[in-house]
Amino acid sequence: MLEQIKDWIERLRAGTTGGPDREHLPTPKTAGDQRLSECRLIVLDLETTGLNAAKDEVIAIGAVAIRKNAIVMDDQFDLILRRPELDISETVLIHGIGPEALTRGHETEDALLHLLEWMNGDPILAYHSAFDQKFLEKALKQTLGYTQPHTWIDVAEMLPAFFPDAQTGGHGLDNWADFFGLEVSARHHAAADAMATAELTLAVINKAKKNDVITLKDLNGKLKYYRQLKNMHRHS
Amino acid sequence: MTAVPQDSERPQNTRAIMTFLREHSPFSNMDDSHLAHFAEHASLRFFADGDVVLSPEDGPVRRFYIVKQGRIRGERSRDKDGETQTTFEISQGECFPLAALIGERPTRTLHRASGDTFCLSIEHDTFVKLFSQSDPFRDFCLRGVSSLLDQVNQRIQTGAMASMGSSNSLDTPLERYAIRNPIVCSPDLPVRKAVARMHENNVGSIVITDDGRHPTGIFTLRDLRTMVAEEKGPLDTPIGQVMTRNPCCLTAQADAFEAAMLMAEHHFAHICVVDDEKRLIGMVSERDLFSLQRVDLVNLARTIGTASHLRTLVSLRTDVSRLVDSMLAHGADSGQVVKIITTLNDVTVRRVLELNIKKNDPGIPFTWLTFGSEGRQEQTLLTDQDNGILFETPEGMTEDQVREKLLPFAETVNKELAECGFTLCKGNIMASNPKLCLSGREWDEWFIRFIDASTPQNLVYSSIFLDMRSVFGPREPLEELLDKVLSRIRKNALFQKMLAGNAIQRKPPLTMFRNFRYVEDDGKKHNLDLKRQGLAPFVEAVRVFALANGVGEANTLERMRKLAEKGVFDPKDANAWQEAYSLIQAIRMRAHQEMLERDEPLSNYIDPDDLNPLDRRILRESFRQAQRLQQKLEVTYQL
Numbered sequence: 001m002l003e004q005i006k007d008w009i010e011r012l013r014a015g016t017t018g019g020p021d022r023e024h025l026p027t028p029k030t031a032g033d034q035r036l037s038e039c040r041l042i043v044l045d046l047e048t049t050g051l052n053a054a055k056d057e058v059i060a061i062g063a064v065a066i067r068k069n070a071i072v073m074d075d076q077f078d079l080i081l082r083r084p085e086l087d088i089s090e091t092v093l094i095h096g097i098g099p100e101a102l103t104r105g106h107e108t109e110d111a112l113l114h115l116l117e118w119m120n121g122d123p124i125l126a127y128h129s130a131f132d133q134k135f136l137e138k139a140l141k142q143t144l145g146y147t148q149p150h151t152w153i154d155v156a157e158m159l160p161a162f163f164p165d166a167q168t169g170g171h172g173l174d175n176w177a178d179f180f181g182l183e184v185s186a187r188h189h190a191a192a193d194a195m196a197t198a199e200l201t202l203a204v205i206n207k208a209k210k211n212d213v214i215t216l217k218d219l220n221g222k223l224k225y226y227r228q229l230k231n232m233h234r235h236s
Numbered sequence: 237m238t239a240v241p242q243d244s245e246r247p248q249n250t251r252a253i254m255t256f257l258r259e260h261s262p263f264s265n266m267d268d269s270h271l272a273h274f275a276e277h278a279s280l281r282f283f284a285d286g287d288v289v290l291s292p293e294d295g296p297v298r299r300f301y302i303v304k305q306g307r308i309r310g311e312r313s314r315d316k317d318g319e320t321q322t323t324f325e326i327s328q329g330e331c332f333p334l335a336a337l338i339g340e341r342p343t344r345t346l347h348r349a350s351g352d353t354f355c356l357s358i359e360h361d362t363f364v365k366l367f368s369q370s371d372p373f374r375d376f377c378l379r380g381v382s383s384l385l386d387q388v389n390q391r392i393q394t395g396a397m398a399s400m401g402s403s404n405s406l407d408t409p410l411e412r413y414a415i416r417n418p419i420v421c422s423p424d425l426p427v428r429k430a431v432a433r434m435h436e437n438n439v440g441s442i443v444i445t446d447d448g449r450h451p452t453g454i455f456t457l458r459d460l461r462t463m464v465a466e467e468k469g470p471l472d473t474p475i476g477q478v479m480t481r482n483p484c485c486l487t488a489q490a491d492a493f494e495a496a497m498l499m500a501e502h503h504f505a506h507i508c509v510v511d512d513e514k515r516l517i518g519m520v521s522e523r524d525l526f527s528l529q530r531v532d533l534v535n536l537a538r539t540i541g542t543a544s545h546l547r548t549l550v551s552l553r554t555d556v557s558r559l560v561d562s563m564l565a566h567g568a569d570s571g572q573v574v575k576i577i578t579t580l581n582d583v584t585v586r587r588v589l590e591l592n593i594k595k596n597d598p599g600i601p602f603t604w605l606t607f608g609s610e611g612r613q614e615q616t617l618l619t620d621q622d623n624g625i626l627f628e629t630p631e632g633m634t635e636d637q638v639r640e641k642l643l644p645f646a647e648t649v650n651k652e653l654a655e656c657g658f659t660l661c662k663g664n665i666m667a668s669n670p671k672l673c674l675s676g677r678e679w680d681e682w683f684i685r686f687i688d689a690s691t692p693q694n695l696v697y698s699s700i701f702l703d704m705r706s707v708f709g710p711r712e713p714l715e716e717l718l719d720k721v722l723s724r725i726r727k728n729a730l731f732q733k734m735l736a737g738n739a740i741q742r743k744p745p746l747t748m749f750r751n752f753r754y755v756e757d758d759g760k761k762h763n764l765d766l767k768r769q770g771l772a773p774f775v776e777a778v779r780v781f782a783l784a785n786g787v788g789e790a791n792t793l794e795r796m797r798k799l800a801e802k803g804v805f806d807p808k809d810a811n812a813w814q815e816a817y818s819l820i821q822a823i824r825m826r827a828h829q830e831m832l833e834r835d836e837p838l839s840n841y842i843d844p845d846d847l848n849p850l851d852r853r854i855l856r857e858s859f860r861q862a863q864r865l866q867q868k869l870e871v872t873y874q875l
Binding site: 069071072073074076181195198202210 | 247248249250251252253255275276277278279280281282283284287305306352354357
């Protein structure tokens with residue numbers, strides 16, 4: 001995969017291509033009978049200029065792929081977008097992406113096209129996925145006019161669903177990372193956070209199999225059940 | 237500002253893995269490019285507490301793992317109660333499974349996660365690439381494996397020690413043997429007085445030294461007996477006139493084995509121990525060496541060497557077998573036993589020749605050559621005759637006339653050797669074959685044809701004719717011939733390459749899955765040919781390297797030692813290969829002894845199922861080393 005990205009960047013530099021073909025982007029897959037232990041899952045994390053999807057923008061995309069219960073390092077996505085016009089003064093201290101890096105980043109349009117192609121329509125997992133989903137869908141719509149809905153799964157929801165007794169002391173990525181003793185190499189770096197999220201996902205998939213949750217459909221069912229349970233507790 | 241563009245940098249997660257790797261051996265010593273290759277091709281896996289990571293049932297291991305976080309424990313179930321036992325623990329930064337991966341076989345230990353565990357892993361092809369490209373990585377992986385072999389060896393030795401009930405082995409340096417202060421005298425002392433001195437001190441020998449305490453001769457009670465019986469002179473003869481001159485000397489660092497071999501070869505019962513300036517410091521007798529092991533090597537060699545009739549020689553062969561038996565039982569090293577057998581065989585061959593010359597001297601100076609395993613000094617009890625004659629053509633005679641005289645003589649010798657247990661060579665590689673009874677000039681031409689016009693058929697004979705040695709007669713003619721042959725081979729890259737190609741034909745008997753590959757043998761038992769499948773790959777590969785690098789020795793272990801000295805072999809590799817070769821040889825000889833006990837004909841076939849698990853393991857590891865050696869050949873000659 002890295003080789004492909006490099007090739008693609010080379011081609012971009014040479015100006016011979018406009019990037020992936022907009023007409024033939026992969027179709028998003030729905031959660032069906034794909035087995036969790038077999039299918040490819042995208043684990044994604046975005047760094048943004050702020051928390052408000054209405055006015056803030058995506059500045060970095062980090063993602064890894066899980067195949068057959070393993071995070072495969074030759075199948076990852078790690079890009080900073082070129083957006084020199086953006087005001088990053090508020091968040092530069094968190095993600096460490098300064099103006100200089102942004103000017104060196106990639107054209108947003110190409111980066112997003114390439115992301116879509118790389119994701120291949122596979123289900124996207126993220127920690128508090130609603131946040132990433134909102135930002136990514138907005139960016140895709142604004143930049144490419146792309147509106148096809150991907151399957152999103154929230155890792156922050158899966159973890160307590162499968163580890164109900166875990167004493168994490170909180171609901172954040174850091175809490176769960178601590179609970180599993182993970183070392184996050186560079187917190188608030190999109191790719192490193194995606195990696196930590198993917199590691200937690202491996203633990204979930206492991207547990208899911210033992211609970212007879214085999215397919216993506218099973219997983220959705222389990223999460224739905226968990227949401228209902230949570231709502232019942234809230235209302236009782 | 238010339239900042240490195242961000243896109244050409246490695247992704248954050250790849251860098252993070254490299255950082256993790258750098259904190260652990262062997263990765264801390266590896267090049268960045270190799271680490272990057274590792275990181276880019278790695279996968280991360282999760283195992284919950286108690287999950288099985290690797291199991292013997294999974295088939296050959298295809299993945300190399302490093303614990304990133306958590307712990308792995310090795311489990312083996314005890315056969316009897318079915319209970320499991322933790323055999324090892326692997327923690328953060330440690331790698332597994334080395335031996336199984338390199339051996340391309342299933343793991344023998346169940347690997348289970350102990351606590352929630354993450355492991356980085358690479359697939360077999362990436363492993364192979366790194367293994368071939370990164371020296372620190374390869375060293376690390378091989379050390380892991382050979383330390384296994386070390387363990388196995390230690391257990392063998394402990395076993396042997398226990399059965400010997402004594403720490404005295406033939407490897408013991410002479411200085412550790414009780415060296416009595418030897419009784420000495422000057423050469424002008426009358427024999428009568430010297431014998432009186434021996435009597436006072438209750439010893440059987442006296443060393444005659446010069447003013448600098450350098451031994452110049454030795455006189456023993458046996459010499460006295462001969463002197464009296466053959467009336468060589470009166471008892472007041474100065475001892476210098478009747479002593480045996482130039483006594484055998486060894487330094488104190490030499491080991492008992494060397495002393496024993498020297499005694500066996502020259503039929504001496506005493507050896508002087510000297511310091512670096514050749515001054516006498518002690519004395520070792522046959523009895524000192526063998527009092528504990530009761531191995532009557534020297535006496536046996538002497539009896540063979542002085543036998544006056546073929547009948548005696550034939551009957552002595554059973555003693556040779558008995559001797560080998562007792563040495564093996566005492567845990568002697570297989571290399572030593574093979575050398576002893578070769579020495580005794582040499583003594584027998586020499587005696588047969590001497591007796592025949594006495595009876596019917598052909599009157600032509602000649603050197604008796606041996607080829608093949610006898611040439612390599614690697615004979616076991618099961619041995620063929622492979623011999624030839626190198627003669628000097630006397631003035632006024634043609635080579636054919638010489639042959640007319642020598643061939644009938646050689647035929648008798650071949651026949652008598654057969655009676656002594658050296659099976660006649662089916663391929664007629666014997667001195668009585670006119671094609672192998674040649675003058676120095678003819679032999680040289682013979683080798684020119686062999687080397688320069690090599691054909692696949694020729695190469696079949698390389699294992700015979702390129703391993704030769706003189707057993708009887710002057711050595712110089714053979715040395716001259718060998719010099720020429722070696723320099724010719726060194727110059728002939730094509731011949732070397734053909735030899736190398738031939739040497740890798742015989743693969744060690746392991747399947748792709750590291751099980752034993754058996755020889756088809758009428759559906760009988762599971763058969764392994766220890767000689768052709770086990771030893772031959774070593775012998776043949778080592779021969780190519782030896783000949784290509786001007787090593788004149790014929791013995792495989794010696795060749796390996798020389799090749800390590802010359803830097804052709806890595807010393808660690810050479811050690812592992814010598815070890816592996818000796819271990820296969822040891823198992824083969826033990827099998828021979830057992831066949832003799834059961835009165836079965838000797839064969840080189842064994843059924844690994846008959847071996848104990850330890851020996852089976854040794855065999856597998858040894859065959860694996862043979863594969864490595866063949867790989868070196870393939871790389872060197874780009875086969």
